[in-house]
Amino acid sequence: MTPPRPPLTGRQRTLRIALISSVVVVSAAAFGYVGGWLAPSRLSPGRIVDTLEHNGGDHPGFRRNHAKGVCVAGVFEASGDAATLSRAGLFAHGVQTPVLGRLAIPGGNPYAADSSVPIRSFALRFTEANGQQWRTGMNAMPVFPVTTPKAFYDLQVATAPDPATGKPDPAKAGAFFGAHPETHAFLGWIKTAKPSASYVTESYNSLNAFYFVDANGKRHAVRWSLVPDASDAAPGPAGDADYLATDLNRRLAAGPLRWHLRVTLAAPGDVVDDATVAWPADRQQVDAGTLTILATQPQESGPCRDVNYDPLVLPDGIMGSNDPLLAARSAAYADSYRRRTTEEARGESAR
Known part of the structure; x- marks a missing residue:
């Protein structure tokens, strides 16, 4: 039996308290720096969310981006083919994992017409039997427009609506894109992109790279996509600003909707930390x-309303890459979540 430890002397207690205090102070300072509190000129999550809020309008209680959407619920059944790449339990053959998701369009206006943007998004939360979660936000586009959080912030500033016209100033937007050649791939795609008539016929891509970690601890750089079974989208009904939800409910009334989760592995030399670069x-x-x-549930009362789809909430077996956008997304999502839930608690929500 281990003998009891002798009581701490006064000096030892003082040293221990000092050590604990120093750790708390250092941690708080680091957190403050990340938040921008100790460096007001430094880009912070709050400043990023401020620009999204400015561009999307004042809509208390709603997300500052992807404000318009619908909750969906379902299940993910693993094929077992990814189990050699990741030790995450949800990839084991035949395992069924409950999923809570959200289909949405970009932008901060929850009343925007579905035809106002050509991009759709799909966020998911997988909850494993052991309680661990995997949260992911995907978009129906091949690449992200910019590489860094600072460039994303500058993009929001450059494309802010002009008060006189309600639209971005072409000169400011043009100057931004001219100074950022990494946007060329995205611009090449968006020039021909058209708003789809259905959430269900879209493929959704992670864009950012991650690592799957196998049972031996080996990392595999990956991106993933949801590829739909359906491919029969028709033009949206004329005059219906909410045709995506209408189409989704009509299809679900006829039966479940399915996508395949396809994981793409990077080859040696592929860029892993830059979402503007597509892999071959x-x-x-x-x-x-x-x-x-x-099934679906309305976003104002459905269970996904209170989910923060933070892309760095990951189960054992999946890791984030060094892509700087991942940490920025995580921090900005947290700030947006704090704002909207605080507004709801105060009764400020416009719902």
Whole structure:
């Protein structure tokens, strides 16, 4: 039996308290620096969210981006083919994992017409049997426009609506894109992109890279996509600003909706920390399983309303890459979540 430790002397207690206090102070200082509190000129999550709020308008209680959307619920059934790449329990053959998701369009206006933007998004929260979660936000586009949080902030400033016209100033936007050649791939795509008539026929991409970690601790750089079974989108009804939700409910009334989760593996030399660079189409892919959506709930009262789809909430077996956008997304999502839930608690929500 281990003998009891002798009581601490006064000097030892003082040293221990000092040590604990120093750790708290250092941690707080580091957190303050990340938050921008100790460096007012430094880009902070709050400043990023401020620009989104400015551009999208004042809509208390709503997300500052992807404000318009609908909750969906379903299940993910693993094929087992990704189990050699990741030790995450949800990839084991035949495992069924409940999923809570949200389909949405970009922008801070929850009343925007579905045809106002050509991009759709899909956020998911997988909850494993052991309680660990995987949260991911994907977009129906091939690449992200910019590489860094600062460039994303500058993009929001450059494309802010002009008070006189309600639209971005072409000169400011043009100057931004001219100074950022990394946006060329995105611009090449968006020039021909058109608003789809259905959430269900879209493929959604992680854009950022992550690492799958296998049972031996080996890391595999990956991106993932949701690829739909459906491919029969028709033009949205004329005059219906909310045709995406209408189409989604109509399809669900006829039966469940399915996507395949396809994981793409990077090859040696592929860029892992830059979401503006697409990997070549010949990269190895693995069908990790099938996502089945069974039902919808309205966003104002559905269970996804209070979920922060932070892309760095990851289970054992998945890790974030060094892409700087990941940490920025995580911090900005947290700030947006804090604002909207505080507004709801104060009764300021416009819902």
